[in-house]
């Protein structure tokens with residue numbers, strides 16, 4: 001999920017812009033079929049998985065975003081990373097949303113794979129999620145607010161679902177027009 005605002009802490013503006021461009025080149029954008037596939041369960045918790053997770057955190061920071069799912073880098077694995085409210089970044093493997101609250105909330109969401117678009121998305125206000133950490137240890141916790149939203153957004157990526165599928169018909173049409181205008185004609 002993309003970050004609104006561009007505060008980059010200690011980096012100079014030019015450095016942040018260069019890093020952002022490099023990160024965005026790694027991220028698949030809407031139209032790439034990899035974003036529409038269902039990602040595979042992770043079975044080996046090895047060095048390669050840890051390396052991928054740390055690369056995802058780096059790209060999420062640089063983009064900048066507050067969440068990233070492996071398929072956005074073209075990797076069909078059930079692996080997400082997220083970071084909200086300046087907490088430590090978290091890695092979640094094989095995430096499964098096991099409970100959603102009855103109350104929901106609407107909020108404008110952006111996505112690093114749908115650049116330049118913000119659309120209103122209704123999601124559960126609170127969730128419980130189960131999964132594994134990067135070492136394969138079981139984890140289960142509840143989240144609410146922005147954290148619950150980011151996790152639902154990233155888990156959607158593992159199912160090939162984008163914010164364009166989660167918004168109203170009119171908002172989707174407007175977003176598609178915006179996307180069309182920003183992509184050079186072939």
Ligand SMILES: [Zn+2]
Nearest residue numbers: 001111112113
């Ligand atoms: Zn996204």
